[in-house]
Amino acid sequence: MTEEDLLLDPVGDDYPSLVGEALLSLDNDEFSCSASLSENGYVWMVVGRRLFVWKLENEKASANAAYQLSLPPSGLPYNVRTVRVYLRPNSSNVGVIAISPEGTIRHWPNIGRSYSDSSVDLEREVALSLDEVIDSGELVQICFLVYSTPIDSKRHQMFLIL
Structure with missing residues (x-):
């Protein structure tokens, strides 16, 4: 049997300073990061x-x-599965969309501009993830799929079209 060595190279702080400050300011008891x-x-x-x-x-x-x-x-914690960063086809503008566990959608069509809020009825369920639906054609719309907790033992899903 051969023995393998694991070598880990240390890296510097690759976070922007704003992110590093936010990480340092959190209490260990309520630390939530993804x-x-x-x-x-x-x-x-x-x-x-x-x-x-x-x-x-x-x-x-x-x-x-x-x-x-x-x-x-939101009264519930967030994680990165309920946020998507995307590029519109034929554009260099970065957009962001996030959904709260309760179904409030916040959309920034351009990350440097203001957002708009809307909501979806999740029928008393909780949003678990938000996924971008990729179209291989030249479609100019962006579609997202929201997954929520199961209803009648089936995973609930709905489409959002921007």
């Missing part, structure tokens, strides 16, 4: 009830300045 990376190189991180979005600049994953966005009000 992060994701999109195909187009954008990172989004939910820290407590705040959302941070930034673009990774190069293959070394150095961090750029972050946007801090406010998530819709």
Whole structure:
């Protein structure tokens, strides 16, 4: 049997300073943090009830300045599965959409501009995730699929079209 060594290379703080400050300001008792990376190189991180979005600049994953966005009000905790960062077809504008566990949708068509709120009736269920539906054609609309807790032992889902 051969023995393998595991080598871990330390990396520096790759978070934008705004994100690092948010992480340091959380109490250990209420620490809630999750992060994701999109195909187009954008990172989004939910820290407590705040959302941070930034673009990774190069293959070394150095961090750029972050946007801090406010998530819709909720009595339940957030995670990155209920947030999506996307690019519209034929556009360089980054959009963000988030759904609260109770069904309030907050949409930023352009990350640097104001948001709009709407809501969906989840029939007393809880939103679990928000997924982008990818179309291989030239469709200019963006579609998202919301999954919620099961209704009658079936996973509930609905489409959102932007």
